[in-house]
Amino acid sequence: MTGVALVTGGTGGIGSAICQTLCRDGYRVVTTYSNEAKARQWQDEQRELGFDFAIFPADVRNYEQCLRAVLDIEEVKGPIEVLVNCAGITRDKSIKKLTPEMWQQVIDVNLTGVFNFSSIVAKSMLGRGYGRIINISSINGRKGQFGQVNYAAAKAGIHGLTMSLAQELAPHGITVNTLAPGYVATEMVTQIPAEILERIVAQIPVGRLGQPQEIARAVSFLASRDAAFITGSELAINGGQHMY
Numbered sequence: 001m002t003g004v005a006l007v008t009g010g011t012g013g014i015g016s017a018i019c020q021t022l023c024r025d026g027y028r029v030v031t032t033y034s035n036e037a038k039a040r041q042w043q044d045e046q047r048e049l050g051f052d053f054a055i056f057p058a059d060v061r062n063y064e065q066c067l068r069a070v071l072d073i074e075e076v077k078g079p080i081e082v083l084v085n086c087a088g089i090t091r092d093k094s095i096k097k098l099t100p101e102m103w104q105q106v107i108d109v110n111l112t113g114v115f116n117f118s119s120i121v122a123k124s125m126l127g128r129g130y131g132r133i134i135n136i137s138s139i140n141g142r143k144g145q146f147g148q149v150n151y152a153a154a155k156a157g158i159h160g161l162t163m164s165l166a167q168e169l170a171p172h173g174i175t176v177n178t179l180a181p182g183y184v185a186t187e188m189v190t191q192i193p194a195e196i197l198e199r200i201v202a203q204i205p206v207g208r209l210g211q212p213q214e215i216a217r218a219v220s221f222l223a224s225r226d227a228a229f230i231t232g233s234e235l236a237i238n239g240g241q242h243m244y
């Protein structure tokens, strides 16, 4: 039996694939949004593809909005069994050009956002003694990347959060894991200047970008009851670009 899965950043490239896969797995899938027009358009597109996703407003940077969303989701849809923290942005610049604002925006969305939803949903999962939290990090949280001081710091921070929270929640039937995708064919990656992207793909032993579905299938497994003994881990899915 499956319940509610909340995917933050569900309207994004990887997020959409995760929503669709969890929906096929039988979850009632919900995502949150900060841009209503974009979210409504996404919801309509998904409906045309045969997926019925609920959307709730919440800027992941804002704890009060996240709390309101979780209360509303659980009241309307039921208890959240799976939380996937997938909301993320890039503001890539080398250090000479990286402004404090660009640093803060990325830390707020990519790291504080994970704290906000994880802490709120964890308290609710603790009351039920079951849950799955999956945090979407990045290859660049492990290896660093020219132009991503902000992003790599936030993504590395995610796994510290994962390992600590996993220790706290393990005795209560809740697992917490990090999934670290490499370069996946989404808008975030395809907007990298072509000649730079070409150099990046040349560093991927598998010889191509990943597909969103290849990330979503792993989320599906980590979310399942079969994954009960996996917690505090980081699963790298990067075509061999960085092995650890």
Ligand code: CAA
Binding pocket: 090, 092, 093, 094, 095, 097, 137, 138, 139, 140, 145, 146, 147, 148, 151, 181, 182, 183, 184, 188, 189, 192, 193, 196
């Ligand atoms: N390595 C070494 N030197 C580099 C370099 C690199 N990768 N990239 C640029 N440089 C050099 C430039 O040639 C330039 O040298 P000169 O001053 O001698 O001309 C210098 O560094 C400064 O370059 P720019 O002025 O172009 O730097 P910038 O501040 O405008 O930043 C950039 C450029 C935006 C970072 C661009 O290099 C870029 O887009 N890189 C790709 C970053 C990347 O991989 N982002 C991942 C996005 S997808 C994602 O994040 C998903 C995920 O999880 C994987």
